[in-house]
Amino acid sequence: MANLYIKSLHIIFIVTWFAGLFYIVRLFVYQTEALEKPEPERSILSKQLALMAKKLWLIIAWPSAIITLILGTTMIIQYPDMLKLPFMHIKLSFVVLLYVYQLYCHKIYKELQQGVARLSSIRLRIFNEVATIILISVVFLIVLKNQLDWIKGTLGFVGVTVVLMIAVQAYKKIRERKE
Template sequence: MDFLYIKALHIIFIVTWFAGLFYIVRLFIYHAEAEKKEEPAKSILQEQYRLMEKRLWYIITWPSAILASIFAFWMLYDQPMFLSMPWMHVKLTFVLALYFYHGACHVIFKQLQKNTVKYNSLQLRIWNEVATIILFAVVFLVVLKNAINWIWGVVGIIIVSVLLMLSVRLYKKIRTKKSWDKLEKKLTEED
């Protein structure tokens, strides 16, 4: 098969793999938030999230990871000169980190399938940013083909991630304050 076809298939499955990783952690967040709901909503939501997580994980995310890896190994076999390039060593290190991230997500997935919620939604939101950082680092490495310039892209996404997380926390505080103000006003009117 022509190298460009292999490369195209590799990119397609990388996209679907990351889509699965991004969405699975989103489902983990919703699943964790459902833990705070009253019954029967809690049970209904968690059952639905377990089903959605299972389908996403085994039908999209795992197959995409496997196929992206197969096509990556095929490209490296077909074009071994890439292995002598320093930027490729850094990229493969990030890919290894992505495998560890995927494995850690699998552990969380298995826990949630047993309805064991060990992380809150804030921790999972932060966890979701790890895949974003890996994605930015790899894309900058592949495009720039420089083992140093990727740092600026990663530093940028870390700064943006921190600002987003601070914004989310601020919004949450404002929303909670408004809820308390409404409750206080309602209680005052009832008196």
């Protein structure tokens, strides 16, 4: 029974971790755009967005990432045979990628807290999709427990995303022509 509680908590903290990752990059976009505003709007927005980012990052995202790691490690220790499953090696590789993503987000966070924006808001919007692709890949891996089927699911998602991006760009051009 204790194992089910650990698994449940693991899932809950994965959800809060991803919520933090999804929202922090959105805040990065807003912070970057705020730096381009004239004063006093720039100062007001920058101060508020920096505070929001700090609370999200330090109170939700990082603690959730750490608790997720502890609970995931606990489950592997309890069930070491999981490491014999080939799909787990791929899943754990994605988890490592997600922590690398988190560390890169931390670098961006620290720069933006100092008022430095090295990436444009467009690049940050694209960067925001990295966590989404990792999430989708891991969910397909865990549910299907197959090394190949997750590729189909992820590629399908990427394909739909590309089609949507093309459609949005086409709509934007049509709208600009009408104006």
